[in-house]
Amino acid sequence: MAEKRSEAPSGLSVGLLGGSFNPAHEGHLHLTHMALEALALDRIWWLVSPQNPLKSTRDMAPLDERLAGARALVEKSGDPRILVTAIETELGTRYTIDTVRALKARYADTRFVWLMGADNMIELPRWANWRELTQEIPIAVYPRPGFTMKARTCPAAALLRSVTLEASEADRLAKSAPPALVFLDGPEHLASSTEIRARHGR
Template structure:
């Protein structure tokens, strides 16, 4: 995403936040799955300067994580995926603040928050999470072994009345939040934790070992 990019009102953009420490094939898989199921025009990878719920220990520098993610996306030829450090430029730390800032900066864009089943379980730990659900629709992609537990989670129970059927997932960007949909699909085995345990350096994507 270019810093001064002009975006036409009505575009459907998925927001995938995370440390991307490092970005891997699993991120590509879930992004493609979400783009297809939700009929998204683009997906922005929001590379976080530091996740408030994660330790700084073992966290690669932001510049290195950005570079690895950009190289991965370029190698995959995914023109609809934009890797951005916009949270750093906005000065936001929590998702609620990021979402509000983006909605103010890009009025008319139909944003959707993309999250894994594991993150839905943690949602009640996020800052102002109840307010977040009223700011942006949520799409949850499957991630083993958390998928079933996520469907039975307190957050899922709270949003049960506004949960769309998977067959209606493409309507999510058009729905006024709160709204939630659980996406179905293959659960990719790649894990950033496993990659970090086996990698030599984050400086080159070629040195990242996939979790097989």
């Protein structure tokens, strides 16, 4: 899907929420609205991944199906600040570091923030070139059941401790030069794509 440059006008702050969205659910909307408010973002892009390198293809729904489900959910929410996209297929990127660099090059005047769950923060050292990623884009971590406190003491968090903002300063993150990190405070949402698939026999 080709993206128009008008989707990221100069000077806007845009959160990037990458994931399989297999399927998209109310938890994605919950954390999106949490991030929009806490980080004072203008937009959030849901980057529906063609295939997460760390996840199996066995129970992965086709990209078109996952895109359609995410778009239907966003349309139902009525929030025009959320854009659902599979732009990684156009960019030809597989790893987050390459996607972030490509988006920064394409939208040079846009301030991007990477959004990730506490569970993914713990797993960050498994990501390709993860240290370089922290140097490319500010990161906001949202709470996830069972992982929120563990994420604050994980190796990646320790590496970034000196550049970690207080939750009360989260609205400064988008304007902060990387590396920069913040752990968002807010209610945890129990929805899980894995559990939804299990309930539907997938």
